[in-house]
Amino acid sequence: MTVVAGIGPDGRGAGAVHLAGRIAASTRQDLLLCCVVPDAWGRASATSGADADWRRHLEAVAAEAIAEARTVPPPEVRVDAVVRTARSVPRELVAQAERAEATMLVVGSAGDARMGHIALGSVSTWLLHRSSLPVVIAPRSFWSEPTDRLERLVLAIDSDDGAQAALDSTTLLARHAGVGVALATFGVRRLPAFPDGGGRRADDAVYDVWREGIDALHDRAAALVEAAGVQVTDRFVVVADSWRGAVDKVHWREGDLLVMTSSREGPVRRIFLGSNAPRIMGQVPVPVITLPRR
Incomplete structure (x- = not known):
């Protein structure tokens, strides 16, 4: 290889x-x-x-x-x-x-x-x-000592389709590198500021449903990762009012590699970034690997 x-x-x-x-x-x-x-x-x-x-x-x-x-x-x-x-x-x-x-x-x-x-x-x-x-x-000016190695794969997921497409490749890479996998979902939430508070209450209800779905997605993904013989080291659901704010909530390690998947709108066996991926990619302080759609 x-x-x-x-x-x-x-x-x-x-x-x-x-x-x-x-x-x-x-x-x-x-x-x-x-x-x-x-x-x-x-x-x-x-x-x-x-x-x-x-x-x-x-x-x-x-x-x-x-x-x-x-x-x-x-x-x-x-x-x-x-x-x-x-x-x-x-x-x-x-x-x-x-x-x-x-x-x-x-x-x-x-x-x-x-x-x-x-x-x-x-x-x-x-x-x-x-x-x-x-x-x-x-990343710009990335430097690695001869003794440095990968320490963790951070898999970004936001749907069952995206998770399933990336899990096989991610767990295979994790096994070869002898590292664990962290599951991460990034989100941007800008709360409405209506005087009567109605918009905020409606947004809370939508967010609660979204969060329940993401937690269930992480449960399913974690079970599949561990079934492949790879440890799930962390689970992050990070939400802020900007992509930078969400990314900054993660405790990144120097040996991390962020794994991102292609958009479901892209062609099979090709990489095709969705609208959010470049925004996240531009904020993280670690290398990023993008997987073709399978």
Whole structure:
């Protein structure tokens, strides 16, 4: 089994290498470093001229980035590397990952993300709408020591459909990593402020019904996780007046990996984020893995 980490020819994506190395060491997988040199003009067959000279320069820089990246993963992880030239960087990353029969594809966050948080760039956005493989995104400036390992998977669920689709993959990853699973549901609740209090009372009734359904969902999911031989370490139902407020109520661990599922509206065997997933993803201080819809 192989984890693929995508890095840029200029060395961008170091966080992805650190995270991929941690995951590979935790799950006893190999690591493939994949650097794609963009070919904006679609002339990969050109062997002379200014465009070819520039491409050779980028390939040389990419080779240096790969050499440096090889020093990052824990020493017990077997590391291979490829450098490719392609018009579409994310499409080539997926092609290389599929060729390697990878279990997941790890990429870094956009450069404008808050330190320690995630922001989607052009590559990660493409992957999170079209990839057939699980995609892991490292927060900006993510760093991992050679001895660091995954400590807990936090599975975000809000419906039976989403939970059932993710449980098999989550418990399999948890068993390979030797970690437990926490169940988490995030919600935003903005209370109406009507003078007579009627709106608040109506909202309380709706919230109570929703909370009962979520608690029952967690009971069912916990039973399935434990039946698969994985410990349920925590159960969170966190609600605030903003996504950031809800996320901040969770006691995150340094070795956490948040597991998110694709929207039920997306195509089968592809990742397709719903409207809330990017909002949660942008607030959490830990890496995120998104699973394709099954």
